[in-house]
Amino acid sequence: MNRPLRKTASPAYPALPPGSATETKGRAGTRQRALAAALALFDAQGVEAATIEQVRDAAGVSIGSLYHHFGSREGLVAALYEDLLERYRSVMAAELARHDGARALLDGFVTTHIAWSMLNPAAARFLAEHRHHRALTEAEARLQHGTTDFLRPLVQRLKPAVAAGILKPLPPELLLSLVIGPVQNWLRMERAGRAGLKPGNAARKLADLIWDAVAIPAASRRTVSRKS
DSSP, X not given: OOSOOOOOSSOSSOOOOTTOHHHHSSHHHHHHHHHHXXXXXXXXXXXXXXXXXXXXXXXXXXXXXXXXXXXXHHHHHHHHHHHHHHHHHHHHHHHHTTOOSHHHHHHHHHHHHHHHHHHOHHHHHHHHHOTTOGGGSTTHHHHHHHHHHHHHHHXXXXXXXXXXXXXXXXXXXXXXXXXXXHHHHHHHHHHTTOOOSOHHHHHHHHHHHHHHHHBOOHHHHHHHHHHO
């Protein structure tokens, strides 16, 4: 795998031009400004330290609008988490739809996960660090179902490669652990400033290592083919 790290289409919350109609009008614009402001404040100060008043001032919206959209400060935290997660998943799903074949799918998953995290460092930190925040308690079942729905198509698309003797016949949870776990671990090291590789190099090496972990060696596949 020699291609450069693919950049995702846009940051999670692209900046809106000052004074634009999108910025000043409409519920969607108000909600986006509130979520973008909350993410910036939570990332800079910590979720517990940032106040709803600071979000109000940074977003340029009223307290009434914040409570109308999110119900409470905890509701804002939960809405931000779910919104960022959906944005990440949309980018991932679009990238995976571009690929056929087990190797291309797994390479695309690894490179796009890292690319999105590099383009959206605050969002990636928030998703990684606040998955078990108390504000998400009521959303737990929905989040679990959403994760299952998100990963199911990937598992289904890899099944033909298992049947063809290309991938090892691993239980889905082990296959996903081998694919996702190393990437998340490297991103934790990168966020902590302990990663020695640049993101593009890390993505390429991780993709190769993950493939070696889940694929049946080519020589063994040829042996199986001759025997059959």
